[in-house]
Each structure stands twice: as C-alpha cells, then as structure tokens.
Amino acid sequence: MADEDAQAFRAGQSGLIVRVPEAESLVGACRDRFDPSSRAGVPAHVTVLFPFLDASRVDEHVRRAIGEVVGRQQPFEARFDQCGRFPGVLYLAPDPDTGFRRLTEAIVKRWPENPPFGGQFDDAVPHLTVAQGQTEAVMGKAEADLLAGLPVVTQVSAVELLVHDGTRWRKRATFPLGRM
Template identity: 30%
Template sequence: MSPGVAGHSVLQVPVPQLEPFVLARTRHYDADYASADPCFTHAHVTALGPFLDLDALTHAALSEVGAIAATTEPFDFTLATVDTFPNGIVHLLPESPAPFAALTERLWHAFPQCPPYAGAFADVVPHLTLDALSDEVTEESTRTLVDSFVPARCRAERLDLAWYEPGRCRVLHSWRLGS
C-alpha cells in the first residue's frame, strides 16, 4: 500500500436490490464509508478482497481481471437466508453459492498473493454483509429489518474494483460479465 493511504481494494459483485438497506447500515456505523460515487454499490458479494494495493493495479493486472470477467457468464442468484458467522457478522447467503465460489477461485488463482479475506478464514463463504451483532443487534432483529428486501432475486452482471477508504470510497474500474 502506498505510504499514508489507509485503504484497500476489493473485487465485488454489486447487489443493487439490497443497496438501500446496506447503505443505511453503513451510514449508521460510519458515514465516512458512505460513498458519494454514484457507481459505488455498498451492497455486494465479495469476489476477492482485500485485492491489490493502488500501486499494484497495473494495466496487466486490470487486463487479467477483465479477461476473467469476460469469461464469466452473468448468473442469477437469490439471497434469502439470514445467518451469522462466528465473528458476529450477520449476512445473507446465496441459495446457490457455486457461481460466486468459482469466480473467487479463478481470481485467487490469477492473484495468489491475494488470498480471500487475507487468509483469515479456512472456508470462504459467499455472502452479503448486513450487520454485526451487538447489544442492540441480533440475527432476529436484522432478519426483521431486512424482511422487506428478501428474498432478493438478483443477477450478477458486473464485477467492480472498489476502493475502501474513509471519505474516499469509490469504484476504480468495472467490467461486464460475459463476452
């Protein structure tokens, strides 16, 4: 990472259907991460993150991601099941995680220096983050709040390279899925 830059990049599949909910939760926890970029989608399923530092986002790296996106056909998915990871992250699970897992595997194979979630988890579970457990937040309270948005029937049509940094969250690049 470049000196003085406190951010990171993520390759993510946007989920616009859940944007109102996730953006509201983002503003609730830390408004500095609420992006002003109209292309930025807070609601997403991570394909690979953290990804490369800014200085490593070369033309060759972007071309490699573009080639993977071009050979990944768009796919439909449904998010309906609310679950909680052992670390307290409340999330939605796709009914069929296989297309997300395959995309993550291809990206990780191309960029082995970028293991999913920096290698913190033995099993990589495709998901959309909703909230975090606290004295005020439970899985049940989150399920109640997100109820009007689920089941979310979605279509993965693009892969975004997003930058996360307080006050500077934005899309750096975006690729359409498929040829």
C-alpha cells in the same frame, strides 16, 4: 468488504466486489448504522476478493487480466432469501452461491498471493454483510426486519474494482462477465 472498523481501511487498499443494487432498499439503512464499510462508501455487495492488490500495482496490464478472468465467467442469477451469521456478523446468504465462489476461485487462481480475507478463513463464504459488532438484541431485530423483506434477486453481470483513497472507497473499474 472487510468485516472490521472503518479505521482499518487504508489508502491504496483494493477489492473486487459484485454490487447488489436490488438489496439497497432493504439493507441500506441497517448497513449505514451497523456496517463501517457502508459508511466508507461501499455499496451493498458480495465480496469476490479482499484484500486485492495495492492500488499502485493495478495498472493497465492488471486491469486487462482481471477483465480476462472475469470475462470467462458467465452471468448468473443469485437469490438472497435467508440470513446467516458469522461471529459478530449478520449477512444475507446468496442461493446458489456457486457463481460467487467460481468468481473468487478464478481470481485467486490468477493471483494466489492474495487469498480471500488475507487467508483468515478456511472457507470464504459468499455473503452480503448487513451488520457487525452489535449486541444479540440488535442483530435479532435486524434479522427479523430483513426476513420480512426477502427475497432479493439479482442478475450478476459484472465485478467492480474498488480502491480506498484514505477516506472512502471509490469504484475504479467495472469488468463484465461473459465477454470471453
């Protein structure tokens, strides 16, 4: 989720993600070593919106609204066949990324007070973080290992709500696409 140290996560934070279980066998060991969110319980994923509302604000009305927004989006396929880099971050890049962008845009349209990544970036590029804060040598080796295992293909059919309990991220709800 956040490209920060696990200590930056606080109880009550929430986020919306698309889980990518097909990537776990390829990225799991690397994420466990080099991505604090993995060690805090976040599966391989593409972030739809982080941070989202504080958990104390996510009541039945909000869950229903998330379900409606997500339900209007159609399921789609995403293929991860290349790596990308942000400063200090190695990730898998989905192609196409338009389905992820549409999900984020729809959620932000409903909750404009919560821009992606707190508004830190002009363009919230959909990505699956694999490693962060490592040396160039470590990132280069990880990227070479990843490229040998690509592509990863996933069928996106749901968005999950995760909440941090002060120690770990926990799934609170799942919202299917294409139900409206």
